[in-house]
Amino acid sequence: MIRISDLSVHFGGVVALDNITVDIKDDIVGVIGPNGAGKTTLVNVLSGFVLPDSGTVDVEGVDLLSLAPHKRARWGLARSFQKVQTADNLTVADNIWVSLDTSASPGMKKHAALNRVLDYVGLADMADVPAHKLNPCQRRMTELARCLVASPRIVLLDEPGGGLSEMEVDKLRQVIGNIKTIFGAQVLLIDHDVELIKSVCSKTMVLDFGELIAFGPTETVLQDENVKAAYLGTEIKV
Amino acid sequence: MDVISHFRQESRTYAALGFVAICVIVLPVVIDSIWVKVLTSAVIFTLAAYGISLLYSQLGLVNLSQVALIGVGGWIMLRLNYAVQLPFELNLLVSAVITAFIGMILALPAMRMKGLYLALITLMVAGGFQIIFSAIQFPNGGAGFLGVALQSPGEMRRPLIAESDTAYLRYSIIVVVLGVMLAAAHNRGRPGRAWAMIRKSEANAMAAGVNVTLYKLWCFTLSGFLAGVSGGLLAGALKILDAKSFPAGESILLFALSIVGGVGHWMGAVIAGFLYRVVPAIFNNIGIDADLSLVIFGAALLHAIMTAPNGIAGQLSSLFQSLGRQNK
Numbered sequence: 001m002i003r004i005s006d007l008s009v010h011f012g013g014v015v016a017l018d019n020i021t022v023d024i025k026d027d028i029v030g031v032i033g034p035n036g037a038g039k040t041t042l043v044n045v046l047s048g049f050v051l052p053d054s055g056t057v058d059v060e061g062v063d064l065l066s067l068a069p070h071k072r073a074r075w076g077l078a079r080s081f082q083k084v085q086t087a088d089n090l091t092v093a094d095n096i097w098v099s100l101d102t103s104a105s106p107g108m109k110k111h112a113a114l115n116r117v118l119d120y121v122g123l124a125d126m127a128d129v130p131a132h133k134l135n136p137c138q139r140r141m142t143e144l145a146r147c148l149v150a151s152p153r154i155v156l157l158d159e160p161g162g163g164l165s166e167m168e169v170d171k172l173r174q175v176i177g178n179i180k181t182i183f184g185a186q187v188l189l190i191d192h193d194v195e196l197i198k199s200v201c202s203k204t205m206v207l208d209f210g211e212l213i214a215f216g217p218t219e220t221v222l223q224d225e226n227v228k229a230a231y232l233g234t235e236i237k238v
Numbered sequence: 239m240d241v242i243s244h245f246r247q248e249s250r251t252y253a254a255l256g257f258v259a260i261c262v263i264v265l266p267v268v269i270d271s272i273w274v275k276v277l278t279s280a281v282i283f284t285l286a287a288y289g290i291s292l293l294y295s296q297l298g299l300v301n302l303s304q305v306a307l308i309g310v311g312g313w314i315m316l317r318l319n320y321a322v323q324l325p326f327e328l329n330l331l332v333s334a335v336i337t338a339f340i341g342m343i344l345a346l347p348a349m350r351m352k353g354l355y356l357a358l359i360t361l362m363v364a365g366g367f368q369i370i371f372s373a374i375q376f377p378n379g380g381a382g383f384l385g386v387a388l389q390s391p392g393e394m395r396r397p398l399i400a401e402s403d404t405a406y407l408r409y410s411i412i413v414v415v416l417g418v419m420l421a422a423a424h425n426r427g428r429p430g431r432a433w434a435m436i437r438k439s440e441a442n443a444m445a446a447g448v449n450v451t452l453y454k455l456w457c458f459t460l461s462g463f464l465a466g467v468s469g470g471l472l473a474g475a476l477k478i479l480d481a482k483s484f485p486a487g488e489s490i491l492l493f494a495l496s497i498v499g500g501v502g503h504w505m506g507a508v509i510a511g512f513l514y515r516v517v518p519a520i521f522n523n524i525g526i527d528a529d530l531s532l533v534i535f536g537a538a539l540l541h542a543i544m545t546a547p548n549g550i551a552g553q554l555s556s557l558f559q560s561l562g563r564q565n566k
Contacts, residue, residue, distance in 0.1 A: 047445055073447035085442035087434035098435050101428045102447030146446060 001025045002046075002154065002186070007055030009041055009210075016041040017052070018210040027180035028187040030201030030218060032194070034230060037207040039190045040082065043156045046188075047079045048072050059154065074103045076153035078146075078185070080160055084139045088132035092123055095131055096146045103150035117149040120182060121175055137168040144175060152185045161193045169196060176200050194222065206230065254504065261411050266404040275475070276519040278407045282471045283308075284511030285414045287496045288504065289464035292421050294493075295502030296433035297457055300357040302489045303344070304465050306367035309484035311337040311469020316377040316479060319394050320385050326397040326474065330413075334466035341462020342455055349451055364486035371481040378478055394477040410471050417467050418504050421460060429456055491535065498538045500549025509550050513538075 002024040009017040017038045031039050044050040046057060048069030057064040059077075067075060078099070086095050093114060100110045118124045121141040126134070131142060140160055147155050157176065161169050177200045179187050191197055197204055198218055205215040208230040214221045221227055261281075266274060286304050293299045314333040318324070348359050377385030379392025400409035424430055432453045435443040440450050473479055495513045500506030513535065518528035546553050 049441055049444075069441075069444040070447050070449050073445055079445050081439075081442060081445070085439050087431075087438040090431060090434045094431050094434070097428075098431045098443075098446045098448065101431060102449075150447075 001060065002188075003056075003058040005056045005058070007042075007045065007057065008053050009038075009045060009050060010053055015210045017045070017207075020055070020207075020210075020212050022205060022212060022215055024186070024188070024203075024205075026186075026201075026203045028176065028189060028201050030197035030204035031188060031190045031207065032192070032197060032204060033207035036209075037230075038210040039207055040158055041210075042207070043079060043158050043188070043190060046154075046156055047077060070102070073099075076103070076151075076185075077156070078103075078148070078150075078152040078154070079156040080140075080143050080147055080158055082159045082162060084136065084143055086131040086134070086139045086142050089130065091128050091130055092134070092138075092142050092145075093118070093127040095142050096149050099146045099150045103152070105151065108150070113149050113151070117145045120148070120178075121145045122171065137164055137171070140164065140168075140172070141175070148179065148183050148185070151183055154188065155179060155185045156188045156190075158190050159192065160189070161191050161196050169193065172196070173199055198222065257508075258411065258415055262408050266407050271403060273519075274403045274407050276516055278403070278410050278475045279472070280511040280515035281407065281410045281414050282468050282475060282511075283492065283514050284507045285417045285471075286465045286468040287492055287499065287510035287514070288418055288421060288507035289461035289468075290493050290496040291499075291501040291503075291507050291510075292425075292464070293457055293461045294496070296425065296430065296437060297454060298437050299352065299454070299457070300360065300493065301458075301461060302357050302361040302486070302493055303364040303367070304461070305484055305489040305492055306364040306486065307337055307341055307462050307465035308469040308472060309367060309371055309479070310340055311466035312473040312479045313371070313376055313469070314466070315470035315473040316394060317385060319473070320377055320379045320392050326395060330467060330470040330474075333470040334463050337466025337469060338459045338463035341465065342459040345455055345458035345462075348458075349454055361486060361490070364489045368485050371484055375481050376479040390478060394473060396474050406475060410475065413467065413471060417464050418507070421464065422504070424460060429453060433457060491532075494539045495535060498535065498542045498549055500542075500546075500551030500553075502548070503551040503555065505554065506549050506551035 004020055004022050004024070007017055007020040008015070020042070031042065033039050041050055045052050046064065048067065052065065062075065064072060064077070087098075096114055096117065100108075100113065104110055104113070114127075115124070118127055121144055123138065123141055123145065126138065131139065134142065144157075144160065147157075160176070161172055164172060173196060176187060176189060179185055189197065189201060201218050203216060204218040204221045206213050206221060206224070206227050213226050213230060214224045265277065269277065286308050290301055290304050293301045311333050314336050315329055318329040318332060322329070344360075344363050348356050351359060374384050375386045378387055378390035379385060380387030396406055397409055400406040425433075432443065432448045435446055435448055436450055436453060443450055492510065492514060495510040496507065498513065499509035513531075517534070518531045521528045521531055542549050548555070
């Protein structure tokens with residue numbers, strides 16, 4: 001369980017996150033909100049790239065905020081970025097090996113783990129292809145495989161569906177949907193694609209101007225009037 | 239790995255082995271004694287250039303203090319030679335390790351910088367060493383810690399198996415090949431993967447669990463180690479080193495030639511070593527002012543930056559590839 005308490009982040013005069021308090025227990029939880037709502041800031045705080053002004057993040061008794069970013073990764077926190085980040089001069093397998101180098105638990109069978117994750121994301125026959133030859137979807141899958149290979153505890157996905165075609169999002173949906181069953185990790189999924197969120201997230205939290213305006217079962221949250229207003233604005237009657 | 243890339247890999251390995259075999263067996267026999275000395279020096283600078291190339295190709299970091307570090311390696315090698323009666327190889331190893339350590343210490347403040355600022359810091363380090371070398375000179379067997387005498391009372395020993403100049407050229411080639419193989423093994427293994435990830439994005443590398451500071455330091459240290467080996471070999475080749483031979487400007491020149499040769503490929507470092515040492519010697523030999531080579535290097539650098547980002551080695555490699563395709 002991820003327990004976030006009183007988390008606040010300010011960038012100068014801008015309140016990026018405003019006293020967020022939430023307990024995340026479910027397997028796959030969505031994070032939605034309009035642009036600038038603080039979704040990526042939340043992921044950056046959890047992964048250690050932004051230091052919060054106040055608040056705590058506790059995961060299974062571990063004070064996450066006390067760890068350096070690379071130590072969080074080794075502890076079992078994996079994340080992807082909005083802009084896909086694969087090292088172009090490395091092969092698909094080597095891109096994934098980076099995580100095995102750093103985060104594999106002692107005694108883990110690394111080659112078996114690599115083959116399993118390549119199979120899982122559908123890149124089994126592309127292990128030796130250099131990343132610069134991949135299409136955007138294959139790059140995204142390589143990044144996801146890197147996140148999953150070392151059996152993480154938490155996976156943070158920052159708009160993994162961005163720029164993918166409908167068919168590719170279908171594939172992504174399957175990959176994200178089965179993470180908990182196959183790899184045992186809890187997933188926090190940020191995306192603008194409400195259909196994707198609806199199909200894989202049991203619960204969803206909604207941020208707007210740094211505030212948590214709703215958190216609950218995805219269907220209920222999406223019907224919430226406050227959420228609709230945050231996305232679409234409110235009608236002004238004259 | 240598919241069959242074609244496996245074949246390419248194999249043919250590249252054979253090409254490298256063939257090149258080294260020609261250098262070790264044929265070259266020392268066919269050239270006269272002056273050119274043996276010039277080639278030895280070129281071979282030695284090849285290794286230092288490979289260190290520059292490693293930092294630039296793997297992490298995109300500019301190191302303008304490599305020639306100063308060669309001087310450091312040479313100074314320690316000479317100092318050890320006159321202080322202890324240990325085998326050449328052991329002295330060489332100790333010199334390289336200490337130089338690597340010094341390189342690492344100097345890299346510490348540079349860890350948070352990139353690009354022009356890092357280049358400036360490394361250039362200042364090179365300038366600092368230039369002053370230190372002028373002040374303390376290189377040991378030549380004199381008394382005291384600095385070991386400097388007006389006339390050298392001792393002699394720099396060479397390895398027992400490589401006392402003659404020709405044998406020392408062969409010896410240097412083999413040591414340089416071992417050094418390049420050490421760096422290549424790094425590139426292919428865990429550090430190489432971490433470096434590639436850092437070069438793509440430091441944030442991404444951290445998110446994948448890579449200790450960015452450690453791996454950057456590691457690369458600087460390895461590059462310093464290669465410079466230290468070069469310095470030690472140079473001390474053995476020349477037997478006496480001159481403080482004027484290691485000015486900061488030389489580091490810039492070696493860096494520029496590494497770019498012209500082509501970073502990220504061993505052949506690029508070989509070309510850099512050749513340009514740095516052999517081309518001026520050829521000019522001298524045919525009666526042209528050796529400084530003219532600087533004009534040519536400048537033009538070559540402009541050419542490399544504008545049209546050949548992978549340097550001459552990259553151009554040769556694509557030429558061979560296209561020839562290979564035509565012959566199919």
